[in-house]
Each structure stands twice: as structure tokens, then as C-alpha cells.
Amino acid sequence: MSMQSDLELVSLTKRYGDALAVDAISHHFKAGVYACLLGPSGCGKSSTLRMIAGHESVSDGSIVLGGRDVSHLPPAKRGTAMMFQSYALFPHLSVRDNVAFSLRMAGVDKATRLKRADEMLALVEMQKYADRKPDQLSGGQQQRVALARALITRPQVLLLDEPLSALDPFLRIRMRSELKKLQRELGISFIHVTHGQDEALALADEIIVMNNAVIEQSGPAREVFNAPRTAFVARFMGGHNVLDLPQGKFALRSDEMVVTPAAAGKIDGRVSGIEYQGTHVALTATVAGEQDVTALIPEAQFFETPRDLGEVIGLGWDERAAHPLAS
Amino acid sequence: MSRQLVAWIQAAPMAVVMLAFLVAPIAMIVIVSFWGATEYSIYPAFQFDNYQFLFGSPVTYTVFLNTFKYAAITWAFTLVIGFTVAYFLAFEVRSLKWQIGLFLVCTIPFWTSNIIRMISWIPFLGRNGLANSTLISWGVIDEPLEWLLFSDFSVILAFVHLYTLFMVVPIFNSMMRIDRALIEAAYDNGASAWQTLWHVIVPLCKPGIMIGTIFVTTLVMGDFITVRFMSGSQRANVGRLISNDIGLLQYPSASATAVVLLCTVLIVIALLLRLVDIRKEL
Numbered sequence: 001m002s003m004q005s006d007l008e009l010v011s012l013t014k015r016y017g018d019a020l021a022v023d024a025i026s027h028h029f030k031a032g033v034y035a036c037l038l039g040p041s042g043c044g045k046s047s048t049l050r051m052i053a054g055h056e057s058v059s060d061g062s063i064v065l066g067g068r069d070v071s072h073l074p075p076a077k078r079g080t081a082m083m084f085q086s087y088a089l090f091p092h093l094s095v096r097d098n099v100a101f102s103l104r105m106a107g108v109d110k111a112t113r114l115k116r117a118d119e120m121l122a123l124v125e126m127q128k129y130a131d132r133k134p135d136q137l138s139g140g141q142q143q144r145v146a147l148a149r150a151l152i153t154r155p156q157v158l159l160l161d162e163p164l165s166a167l168d169p170f171l172r173i174r175m176r177s178e179l180k181k182l183q184r185e186l187g188i189s190f191i192h193v194t195h196g197q198d199e200a201l202a203l204a205d206e207i208i209v210m211n212n213a214v215i216e217q218s219g220p221a222r223e224v225f226n227a228p229r230t231a232f233v234a235r236f237m238g239g240h241n242v243l244d245l246p247q248g249k250f251a252l253r254s255d256e257m258v259v260t261p262a263a264a265g266k267i268d269g270r271v272s273g274i275e276y277q278g279t280h281v282a283l284t285a286t287v288a289g290e291q292d293v294t295a296l297i298p299e300a301q302f303f304e305t306p307r308d309l310g311e312v313i314g315l316g317w318d319e320r321a322a323h324p325l326a327s
Numbered sequence: 328m329s330r331q332l333v334a335w336i337q338a339a340p341m342a343v344v345m346l347a348f349l350v351a352p353i354a355m356i357v358i359v360s361f362w363g364a365t366e367y368s369i370y371p372a373f374q375f376d377n378y379q380f381l382f383g384s385p386v387t388y389t390v391f392l393n394t395f396k397y398a399a400i401t402w403a404f405t406l407v408i409g410f411t412v413a414y415f416l417a418f419e420v421r422s423l424k425w426q427i428g429l430f431l432v433c434t435i436p437f438w439t440s441n442i443i444r445m446i447s448w449i450p451f452l453g454r455n456g457l458a459n460s461t462l463i464s465w466g467v468i469d470e471p472l473e474w475l476l477f478s479d480f481s482v483i484l485a486f487v488h489l490y491t492l493f494m495v496v497p498i499f500n501s502m503m504r505i506d507r508a509l510i511e512a513a514y515d516n517g518a519s520a521w522q523t524l525w526h527v528i529v530p531l532c533k534p535g536i537m538i539g540t541i542f543v544t545t546l547v548m549g550d551f552i553t554v555r556f557m558s559g560s561q562r563a564n565v566g567r568l569i570s571n572d573i574g575l576l577q578y579p580s581a582s583a584t585a586v587v588l589l590c591t592v593l594i595v596i597a598l599l600l601r602l603v604d605i606r607k608e609l
Contacts, residue, residue, distance in 0.1 A: 055511050076517030088512035092530040102516035105526070149516070 005031040005066045005079070005156035007052070007189060013060035014047045021047040023213040024061060029191065029206075031156070034183050036200035036221075037193045039210035040236070046161060048210070049193045053082040053159050066156060076102070081155035085162045087146035089134035096121065096130040099148045120148040124182075140171045147182070158183075160192040164199060176202055197237050201225060209233050226253075231325050241293045242325065249325040256321040257295035259283065259307070265314030269293060271307050285313060353589070360582035369578055377583035387568075387584075391591070394564040397479075397554070398547045401486040405543050406536065408487065409494025413535075414528070416495075417502035418510075430499070433492055445485050445556050452476040452484075477559035485557045490546055494539035501535030502528070537603040541596055548592050565591075 007029040014022040022044040029035055037045040050056035052063055054075035062071040070078040089098050096117050097104075103113035121127045124144035134142055143163065150158055163179070164172045180203050183190045194200055200207050201221050208218040209232075217224055217233045228234035231242045234251035241252045245267075262268055269285030272292065281302040283295045293315060307313060363372040381387050412433070420426050436444055451457045452475040459471040474480050505528065513523040529536075551566025565588045572581035 053515065055515070074517075075515045082512075082515045084508045084512055086506065086508055088506065088508035090509060090512070090527060092533075101513070101518075101526075105513075105516055105518040105522050149512075153516070 005189065007031075007066075007157055007191075008064040009048070009052075009061070010064060011061040012048065012051060012058065012063060014044070014051055014056060015059040020213050022051070025210075025213075025215050026061075027208060027215060027218060029157075029189055032187050032189055033205050034180065034190045034203055035192065035206045035208060036204035037191065037208050037210060038195070038197060038200045038204075038236070039216075040195060043210045044213040045193045045195075045210045049082075049159050049161055049191065052157070052191065053080055054078055055082070076105075076153070079156040080159055081150040081153050081157075082159045082161065083143075083146050083150045083163055086166060087134075087142045089142055089145055089149070091134055094131050094133060095126065095137070095145050098134065098145055099152055101149065102153050116152060117148075120152045121145075123151070124148045139167050140175055143167070143175060147179075151186070155188065157189045157191060160190060162193055162195070164194070164196075172199075179203065201237075209236060211236070227323050229323075229326050234323075234325065239296075243287075243293065243322075244289060244291060250322040251325055252293075252317055252322055254282070254294045255280075255296040256317050257293065257297075258316040258318075259295055259297060259305075260314035260316050262312045262314050265316035267293075267315050268312055269315055271309050271311045271313060274307065274309065283307060285315060287315065356582045356585050359579055360586045362579040362582075364577055364579045369576075377580050378587075380580070381583050381587060390563050390565055390568050393562065394548055394566075397483065397486065397564060398544045400483050401490065401547045402540060402543050404483070404487045405491045405494040406539070408491050409539060410498055410532070410536070412491070412495045413498040413502055413532075414524075416499055417505075433495060436488075437492070441489060442552065442556070444489065445553055448481065448485055448488070448557065449476060452481055477557070477561055479558070479562060481557040482554055482562060485553050486547055486550070489553065490543045493542035493546065494536075497535040497538035497542070498532055499535070501532040505531050533603045537599055540599060544595060544599075545592055548588065548595075 009025055009027045009029075011024040011026050012022060013020070013024050025044075025048065037048060039045045047056055051058050054070075054073065058071045062069050064070070065079055070080075075082070090101065093101065096114060099120050100113040100117035103116060108116075118127060118130065121130055124147050126141065126144050126148065129137060129141060129145075134145065137145065143166075146163075160179075164175055167175060176199060179190070179192075192200075192203060204221045206218065207221050207224045209216045209224060211232050217229045224233065225237050225239070228237060228240060228251045231249060231251070234240040234242050239254055241254060241257070243250045243252055258265065267287050269287035271283060272286045273282075273284035275282040275284075276299075277296075279299055280296045281299055283297060283302070285293050285295070287293050295315060359369075360377055361373045361375070363370050363374055363376060416426055416429055420429060449456075453459070454471045454473070454476070456476070458475055459468075462468045463471070509527055509531075510523060513527045518526065548564075549566055551564065551570045554562055554564045554567055555570075565584060569581045569584045569588070572578070572584065
């Protein structure tokens, strides 16, 4: 089973006229993985997802799901299901009928499809609301219904297009843990498009960072965060300083920076900003070449030896914390 | 000045207009419908003679039935044509510029008056008109078709021609409000194009269809000039009944017929509104 539902993109390309939205990307998604496509808007992540879903035609390359080329199949024949950004629930149908919609289209008899719909609603804990219309639900509840509707077709891969962006921050964090839990229970692959690195880190087994229509870096969440390969990834993942030193470009995690007295560290800098963040203090210093470097210091440690704006300090780090960057 | 007084003053101009031009004339019609008439005069009274005569005459029922027939057939044609045109404009035409452009093309016939548009059918449909002579020259028919003009066919043709746009506009409006992601979601759930049309687009267009239906049925039921011109005065509907009475200066009788027609149309609209809630569309 597991081998059968691997998803593979083979130099997948999307062109809109002359513009290249996705440039020959290749990637292998293992079955049962929670993968996040991460990148700024316009990087091609949504086009990639929509091509996998079948809502966007493939210009070149192919999509292989479970050993079967699905590049030119209609969405419902691919074994994928999509959850839309705005949820796209049918406003004229009740929650139960929304969930049962695909079974109705497939000609499943009423008793069976309503029973299945109720099972799916139980899975997302929405049985109580089965008779309501979508506009009588909150954003979080609508999302659960959208999930149930996508899952009723028993897809091998669930595609989520910025599923949390319509929610308020508090709900976003709750729904994100529920998504993860659901994915673990169902054991199917989730491919989740987002532009929030915190969301990707929290959810993903595997992060695929995209920029300018190509994959910049992919790998387990921890690897992508700890060892960014390019300056773009380091900056986009956040929590990193990109330092241009004589010996090359490096990514350095802000919380790995050590503040020392002037000349005692590896480089010197002048403090240009101090921001209290509760558990930490973010201290920004300008170093040679007008580069800003941020050091994240535990709060207690900062107030033992407080620094002032304009003060010259030394910055040091452990050699193994400095990751050389490709560009 | 108290706030309440200000509110009343603000509402007053519209209220005066409505009173003067809507409520007063209707009240007048209702009052006159109870008056009496002789061959040469009408006199104020409160009697039910006009209604008695109206409901007692078999002609009334035939004419009302005919009016309903025109309304129903016209409705069916305008709905099918209007929905198709609106669908094309809303879903097939991708760019807003073309949508607006084609929409304006739809309104071109409205640059001339109803009557001129109606009359222009006559030379086309007549016994020796364009339609007949073309069909004869193609060998489709041997002699001119008599039913093309001055028949139910020509009346309904003119109605459909005149009123289809009243169906297109509200349905187009409803369609433009449909989130395109819903169409994709239906497709994602395995719906075919027809299933998407029937299970998603049509239900979401119901308010627009209903508004168009109200426009078309009220326009057709209240019409008299189209029926007169296009049937060559050989067919009747309620509007013509009223216009004939007015021609004979039988105002009380005309008023009674008008009151009955008004009530009938209101009942039809009330029934339609019970089917679909159009409030969210307004």
C-alpha cells in the first residue's frame, strides 16, 4: 500500500504564455508524508498544487501517483482531493449534503451516501451541525466540513491550498494541530501550501521551499531550518542571519549567536536595536559592511549584562553553527 | 428639531411621490370599479355590477386563460434563452472587457421603442414577407405559411424578443456572484459539466431566475399592444379587454377588470416569492 501511493513529480512545468510559473521541478513525496510547499506569493507553489489536483493543465513533465501517470486525468480520477483556500462549500446545500456531494455525483444511493457523510462528519466532530448551511458556521467549522468533503472520496493524497490563512491566529494554531492529528490517523499524504514558515515547521515532516518557479531546498523540517543551503532559504525560514564574511557567505541562527565584550568575539558590531520579546531579547548590531546581525539572547542572560544602543560589542558563534551558503 | 421629525421629513418626498403616482391612481381605479355606467355616461355609485358582469361572462375566463398561456409560454422561452445567454456571458467569456461589450450588444434593441421593434417583425413574417419568400426559394415549403404572422406564434415571438433581456440581466447578475472556486470544487468532487450546471449553478441562480420570472410574467400579463399588433387584433388578453373598454369609454368596467388583473398578478408574484427567497439578491 505504502509504495503504491507515492507521488512523484517529474520535471513538472507550467507556462502561462511566456511566463514560467513552475520550472521543471522534480520531487518524490513518500506515501503518508505531511509535506509543506513553502514560499513567497508568486513562487509557483499554488500552481504546483493545482497541477497535482488537476485544476491546472500540465505544460510539460508528469505527475505520477502510485505508479500511474495522472497528469492528464480529471481531478476526481486521480486519487487526490483538494481543500480550497476559501473552502468553497456549496452555500445552497446543508453540511451533510456538502460532504455527500461527490458520492451523489457518483450515483451512490441516498441512504449509503448520507451514512458515509455522517461518518466523515463524526471524524471531524461536526455531526451536531449536519443540518446547518455553511453560512451558519464559523471559519473553523467550515474548514472541518471542507476537510470532511475532501476526505469522503478516500483520496491517497489530500491537497490543501493555504488552508489556515482565512482563520484568526488563535484558531489557526488549533486547526493546525488538528490537521496534523487527522493526517496521522488517516495515514494518507497531505500536501499543504503555505507562505508561513512557522506553519510549515509546526506541521511538516518534509518542507519544500520554492522560489522563482524552482525548488530551492527540500528535506525534513529540521534539516531545512538548521542547514539552509541558500541565502533565500535562510532568510525565508527566519531566525537566521545571513552573513557575508571574507571567507564566504554563512547562515547563522540568531539564537546561536553569542554576545561578548568588544574584540572578544569573531566580529565586532555596534548595537542598533534592542527588542524585548518576553522570553528573549533580540539584539541587533550593525557589523562591517553595513550588515545587520540579530542575536537572540535569553531574557535573564541579557539583563545580567545589559547593553545600550550605540555600544560596541563582539559577536561570536560556534564553528558548527555556521552553515556555508551556495549563493 | 427632534430626530423623529427629521426622519419623517427625510422620508416625506419619496412618500409624496409614491402617494401621488402609485397609491392615488390605484385607489382611484378601485373606486371607479364600483361605479355604474350607461351607454353615454358614468355615475358614482357603490355597486358590484361590473364584477358580477365580469365573473359571469365566459369571455373573461377564456381571456384570462389566454393571458396565462402567453405568460407561461413566453416565460419558458425567455428562461431557456436568457439562461443560456447569461451562462455564455458569465462563464464562457473570460475577459471583463468582452463581457461588458457583449452585454451592451444585448441592449442594442432597446435603443428603439418597443412598438418599432414589434412592427419590424411584420414585413419579415408576412404572407409575402422575407421569411416566407426565403423558405419558398429554398424549397422548404411550397406555399406561404399562414401562421407566421397574426397568430399566437407571432405574439409569443414578439414577447420573447422584447423580454428576454429582462431574464438575462438578473440571471447574469446571479451568475457573476458565484464563487468560481465552487465550480472547481464540484469538478474536484467528480461532477460532470452537466451535473455542475444542475446541482451547483442552477440552484445558485434561483434568485436571479425568480426576479427574471417576475419581470417577464408581469410584463406579459399587463401587455395589450403587442397582442393587438402581432395578432392583427385576432387574439385577446386581459390587457386588450381593458383597452377595449376604455375605447368605449366604459371606465368602470375597465377598472373592475384592471383590479382583477392586478390581484391576479399579485397572487402570482406572492406564489413565486414563496418558492425562492430573493431578499439576499437585492
